[in-house]
Structures are given as C-alpha cells and as structure tokens.
Amino acid sequence: MSTSLSERLNAELSSLRESGLLISPRVLDAANRARTRVDGREVVNLASNNYLGFADHPALKARAAEYLEKWGVGAGAVRTIAGTLRIHEELEEQIAAFKHTGSALVLHSGFTTNQGVLGALLREGDLVISDELNHASIIDGLRLTKATKKVYRHADAADLERLLQEHDTDGLKLVVTDGVFSMDGDLAPLDALVAVARKHGAVTYVDDAHGSGVMGESGRGTVHHFGFEYADDVIQVGTLSKAWGGVGGYAAGHANLRQLLINRARPYLFSTAQAPATVGALAAALEEVQRDPTLMERLWDNTRYFKAELARLGFDTMGSVTPITPVLFGEPAAAFEASRRLFEQGVFAVGLGFPTVPRGSARIRNIVTAEHTRDDLDHALQAYQTVGRSLGVTAA
Template identity: 75%
Template sequence: MTTLAPTTLQGRLSSELGRLRDAGLYIRPRVLEAPQRARTRVAGREVVNLASNNYLGFADHPFLKERAERYLREWGAGAGAVRTIAGTLSIHEDFESQLAEFKHTGSALVLQSGFTTNQGVLGSLLQEGDLVVSDELNHASIIDGLRLAKATKRVFKHKDMQDLRRVLAENPTDGLRLVVTDGVFSMDGDIAPLDQIVAIAREYGAVTYVDDAHGSGVLGEQGRGTVHHFGFQHAEDVIQIGTLSKAWGVVGGYAAGPHDLRDLLINRARPFLFSTGHPPAVVGALSAAIELVQADPSFMERLWDNTRYFKAELQRLGFDTFGSETPITPVIFGEAEAAFEASRQLLERGVFAVGLGFPTVPRGLARIRNIVTAEHTRDDLDAALAAYQQVGRDMGVIGG
C-alpha cells in the first residue's frame, strides 16, 4: 500500500508564492516613511502622493488628532470587549447617533471595517429563498459577503439597466429581493445610476443596497454620499453601507438605514458579535471628521476643484482616463507590465501612484489609479502632471 506524504506548510507556501510571481501578481507593499499626506516620503524620497484614499486630507489633520488624543486620555486605549458584552461605551452610541443624523437615516451601526460590514449586513439580511442581484463590478467585499449568504445570487452587467430589469424579471421569488451596487466604483471612478436602479428595484418590490465606500465624504451635500446625491436618504427601501477610512481618514465601516436594521445587526451580524469595539481614539477622530466636513465646506470645494483640474490636464496631454466622474482617476496603460513600469518611472520622478493589473482590473485595461485630495496644492498636481507627461512620452502612450 502506497502512503502519500502530506503537503508540508513550507511546500504550500513556496508553491503559492511561486505561482503569484510567475503570473506577475506578487505584491510587495510600498512603505510610507512619513504621515499620510498629499506629500509623503517613500523609499527615502519626498513624493506627491496620488495613491491614497485620503480624499479630504483628514488622515493627519490636527483637529482629528486632538480629538483622538482627548478620547484616548478620557476613555483609555481600548473598548475591552465585544460590543454586545461590555464593549459598548457611551461614545460609541453617541457617534452612531451623530452618523445617522448626518446620513439622514433612522439609525446607524459601526462595525470593524467596510469589508466586514458587507459580510455582516448581507449575512444577516439574506435567507434561503431570497434573491440578490449584484452589479458585475461590485467590490470584492460584496462578492465575499454574498458567498456566505444562502440567497439565490444573480449578476447584472455593469450599470446596464435593461439587464438589471431582465434579471429581476427572470428570477421571481416571494422572498426578499435585494439589488446591490457600489455607489462609486473603486477602479473606474464612475457613479452608479441610483435614480434608475432604485426605480427599477421598486418595480419588482426590491430593496436597494448601496456600498458607498468611495462616495461618502465625496458626493452629496456636505459629503453625505451617493444616496444623498440622488435624493434617497430618507427612503426606507435603500440601505447604505460604507467605510470610515477613505474620506474620513480613520478606520471602520457603517450600516445606515431604518431603525430596525441596526437592531437586527446587533443581534445577528457576526463581525459585530465577535469583534471588540473600536478604540476610543478612533471614535474621537471619527466624530471630529463628521463635524469638520459640515463646518467647513472648503474641503469638498478643494477636492472637486483639484479633481476637475487634474482630469482636464491629463486628457489634454492625451491620456485615457476611462470616463471617470469622481476623484478616482485611472490612467489606462493597457497591459499590466506597462502600468507597473509607468508606476516605477513616476516614483523615480517624485510621484507615488500605484499600477493595477489583472485580476484587480480586466486584462488589457491595466492602469494607474490616481486619487487627488483636498490637500493637494496646484504645485503638487502640476509636478505630477509634468512627470506623467514625461513618462507617457517615453513609453509611447502619448504623443511627443
């Protein structure tokens, strides 16, 4: 009888890492050697930072840091327990009330991250016999969250309203029907047509679920998000989830919607039930961020002024920005090797912007994803544009 030797841990690690290297997918993260700002330091060099999601420049803002320090001193370093046992401090609930008021929803609940929020909400809402219809370009956290749900899953073509209607019509059910979409799509920077999505969902008795990770703090009055941008903030059949990183500069995720949604998640959402509550310093910084964006409209004004300028100049130089409508501004290079090489050359010229290839984006559409922020100055953007012009010409992507 032949006895097969089991795979060793080192063998599995080596083989998997080898596959990643062979496919050109091996990642070695760049390390920032200074705070997350419009200009930071990478590999010993000061660079214009176009790689972060720090839309409003809040990650190192003094107002947030002061509030975080005060909450740290008053409330301690950690929550000490999961929220449902002894880890809910009054500051947690105060912030959730503040967030619900900001979002114009009946309630809000904060979870550990945007990724776990999708897992927690989708897993709590969906049951066997339900139908969930998801945009084909939705974020990985939605895809993974749906894998855990027992509902019937269907996909509609990206922002294709005829296809959405077809999928809903072909999959009748007396269970809950849920249409799931990103508010702003993270790779292309386009905005979901929520006005049409909600209308079609209502025709079929479906609820609309919006992951607004890249819309919150960017779109809508005072940064209230994509749902507010389209006027659905008071709708009982629209659920908002999102992150508290990105525009808000800190960490966490949230779900905002009817009051009963919060109660269900407290009782059913596994990431909430089995993870310690946010540290007080995080809660303090988040509270300050929501206050600051409402008190000072210049953050969003600068964000959009910079966005319009940078996009227009890239297009004038001849780059393809793929129809982006938001501060997420892709520059298409085609194949992954070209995008990675362009990223390397940009870094040599003092611009930190990361190349993305398959499977993060489709084959043939490898790009550098740029995100301008409210903190960038015109000098920052002009320096980045000059570097792009030189790299684009050297690589034959734009004309000389």
C-alpha cells in the same frame, strides 16, 4: 504524498512572480498626506484614499487624544457584552443624522460591514442581484449567504430589470451596487436602479465607500447625491477609512436595521469594539466636513483640473467622473513599469493588475485630495508626461 506548506507557498509566489502580479507594498515613512515620504523619497502622493486630508488633520488628532485620555486605549470587550461605550452610540447617532437615515451601526471595516449586513439580512429563498463590478467585500459577503445570487451587467438598469422579471421570489429581493466604483471611478446610476428595484418590490443596497465624504451635500454620499435620503428601502453601507481618515465601517438605513445587526451581524458580535481614539477622530471628521465647505470645493477643483490635464496629455482615464482617476495601460507589466518610473520622478501612484482589475485593463489609479496644491498636481502631470512619452503611451 501531500503538499508541504513550503511547496505551496513557493509555488503560489512563483506563479505570481512569473505572471508579473507579485506585489511588494512600498512603506511610508511619514503621515499619509498629499506630500509624504515613501521608501526614503519625498513624493507627491496620488495613491491614498485620504480625500479630505483627514488622516493627519489637527482637529481629528486633537479629538482622538481627548477620547484616548478620557476613555482609555481600548473598549475592553465586544459591543454586546461590555464594550459599548457611550461614545460609540453617540457616533452612531451622529452618522444616522448625517446620512438622513433611521439608524446606523458602526463595525470594524467596510469589508466586514458587507459580510455582516448581507449575512444578517439574506436567507435561503431570498434573491440578490449584484453589479458585475462590485467590490470584493460584496462578492465575499454574498458567498456566505444562502440567497439566490444573480449578476447584472455593470450599471445596466435594463439588465437588472430583466433579471428581476426572470427571477421572482416570495422572500426579500435585494439589488446591490457600489455607489462609486473603486477601480473605474464611475457612478452607479442610482436614479435608474432604485426606480427598477421599486417597480419590482426590491430593496437597494449601496456600498458608498468611495462616495461618503465625496458626493452629495457636505459629503453625505451617492444616495444623497441622487436624492434618496430618508428612504427606508435604501440601505447605505461604507467605510470610515477613506474620506473620514480613520478606520471602520457603517451601515445606515431603516430604523430597525441597527437592532437586527446588533443581534445578527457576526463581525459585530464577535469583534472587540472600536478604540476610543478612533471614535473621537471619526466624530471630529463628521463635524469638520460640515463646518468647512471648502474641503469638498478644493477636492472637486483639483479633480476637474487633474482629469482635464491628463486628457490633454493623451491619457485614457476610462470615463471617470469622480476623484478616482485611473490611467489605462492595458497590461500589468506596462502599468507597473509606469508606476516605477513615476516614483523615480517623485510621484507615488500604484499600478494595479488582475485580480484587482479585469485582465487587459491594468492601470494606475490616481486619487487627488483636497490637500493637494496646484504645484503638487503640476509636478505629477509633468511626471506623467515624461513617463507617457518614454513608454510610448502618449505623444504629448
């Protein structure tokens, strides 16, 4: 007798509940800012990716309203039929100029960008070697291709070289890595990785979802941070939903990359174009980050202060060097309980367990932003001190 839908759903949910991994997202009752209202409680928000405070920024809202009024609610079609508005192409030119690449294309999310670009580039006979901690969207994107797939140890250029030596091909060779790793907050060693890739004739593919708007001059990203802009053998992809405050994804690189993706990237070919208001907000964000250097200065000042104080209190931040600041608890039950107690203290910081992070490394991931004040951070640190003591995680 076959399994009914109710049986399958109940069994899966029961399994998640029994393992302590069942998620029930909290609901925001106000705009996603450094201080907001969640489930009826005023909180300091350490859970968002709103690095530069753009999600509710006046300049972005004004441009969104302007584009909404002029261009309407939606584009009305997929890009390849009748959905490419002039503002779409202007945004892509703006991104290419900002990223110092030959071309750029905007898709609907960072997740679908990885699916679309990897699917368009890779074919049977190609070789792709991916960092073991790469984002789920990369893993899923690679599953859709017929390329030979290998995984190298996290951020280990020597292991990457070993795999390139052991597995050669006459096809395309692609080395794939996050720029900033979203759960640990560490940087890919692009200086070493690109050198190894070039030695073996491989292209480097960098998902810079958490590096764009955070790393490099004016937030140009991790590729810029390591000095590889203008490089035709480096592909940059990422999201427009984190530092840029909107939604969407981008792919930037070789001058011909855009044209290939227009013809081959399935998420681009079969999805209605981005709404004009979103395009306007993103265009304003790219202008604002270059106009106001204090945005990134505040982001990094806050990052350094928060990390130093967490370390002083005795928390393990897992070697993070970016605004992503994990606090390690080990088991999911401890991380989720710490998150609950922090919320009672007026701090919104979410616990993460398997499969989002490896087993035994459950944590709370904190992200400070340019919008946080020192009072916000001190409030959060006091809450961490109280919770750490109550759970026996720290003695401070």
